[in-house]
Amino acid sequence: METSQNEKQLPKLWSFIFIRVGIVTALMGIATQMFISAFPQYLNQLGFSATNMGLVASGYTVCAMIMRVFAGVLIDKKGRRVMCLLGLALFTAPVLGLMGATTVVMIVALRFTQGFGASLGNLAVGTMAPDVLPKERLGEGVAYFGLFNSLATAIGPAIGIKLVTGSNPRIFFMTSFVMGLAAMFVASTVNYEKKGKKADSKSDAPELTPEEAEAERLAQAEEQANAQRCFIWRFFDKRAVPAAIVTILVTISTVSITTFVTPYGIEIGLSSIGTFFTAQAITMIFARLASGKLQRRLGRFKTMILGLFCDIIALILLATMTNNMMMYAAAIMRGWGGGIYFPLLNVLSVENASRSGRGKAVSTYYAAYDLGAGIGAAIWGVVADMFGKVSMAAGYRALFAGAALFYIVIVPATFKFLGKVDQPRKS
Secondary structure, three states: OHHHHHHHOOOOOOOHHHHHHHHHHHHHHHHHHHHHHHHHHHHHHHOOOHHHHHHHHHHHHHHHHHHHHHHHHHHHHHOHHHHHHHHHHHHHHHHHHHHHOOOHHHHHHHHHHHHHHHHHHHHHHHHHHHHHOOHHHHHHHHHHHHHHHHHHHHHHHHHHHHHHOOOOOHHHHHHHHHHHHHHHHHHHOOOOOOOOOOOOOOOOOOOOOHHHHHHHHHHHHHHHHHHHHOHHHHOOOHHHHHHHHHHHHHHHHHHHHHHHHHHHHHHOOOOOHHHHHHHHHHHHHHHHHHHHHHHHHHOHHHHHHHHHHHHHHHHHHHHOOOOHHHHHHHHHHHHHHHHHHHHHHHHHHHOOOOHHHHHHHHHHHHHHHHHHHHHHHHHHHHHHHHHOOOOHHHHHHHHHHHHHHOHHHHHHHHHHHHHHHOOOOOO
16 A cells, blocks of 8 residues: 555656657657568569678668767767757658669668668667656656557568568658658657756656756766766766676677577478567567566566576577477567566666766667677577588577577676666665
């Protein structure tokens, strides 16, 4: 009864501005997921070689990673809304060009531009979310914010593939273009950064208490001191490094699932492997809904460890998988794992940053994720080839087993870098 009364006293989470930031994320996410999943098939229909399709895909990813380095500083200096609109414009404008492009050079150039835009836009809107959330509910709010991304991941690929393989692929491009324009319109209304305007609960970021204002001043002073000591802290946030290290390690392991579960399922003859990511995304939605409450009840460190053990179970199931039932069980465990701890890692990356430095903190988190994904994909590809000389199925089983064993490194690292955050939130 006492807990229930205390929870009722928590500040409002679903403010009008938070919902608008979420809508921008969902629209932008659906548009980008449509391209990531379906554009290679469009190129295949045009007769492009696998090498050229790989060049287009890798170029987009490289440009997105490069933008991670500079985006945080730009977002902090120029403002969230301006950079979000610029990122959306850089992603949306090339869509019409891609609809008529037929040469590799033109397509690569346009996708390069989209890579810069998608990265800048995602980081800007990802910085808006913690800005407009009450500090007391930051962990829970970021988890809910991730629901908009989960929604995009769940439906974006299906929409894209359906439109690309339909009778008129131009509808694919027009749909993405309209979503980009809609995201720009909604983003233009997110104006909480206006100077001299008193914060309002319906439309603006929450005001700082005197204690929070003092913490803000100290955080800014520390950020300036770090930037003077080392060049790299002009682009990244030093206080986000512990969470970033764990993010790198976790992503090295779990990218094995993202990259190899589909060819693995096809190799062993699972007819429903295409629904793995749908089951994972749906489960992740429920996990994100539960993440904030788990953090308040168990403490953040125990919540993190719980998510890691869900991952271990998922990888063991994949390494021994022989039927669709095991596949769905692995998808559910992976959804619970990532859905629980990725919002937490995001919060741990940004919670100590000043409001004016959150762009760098968000950039640090996403750059860590990209770095881990790049390293992991390369490592597990080599492992699969090494153990798959007789049978690729054996190679895939070996890489998932290796990814599970890698938690021998991840769990102690989590104790070392995040052990001190095991402080249950007072409810």
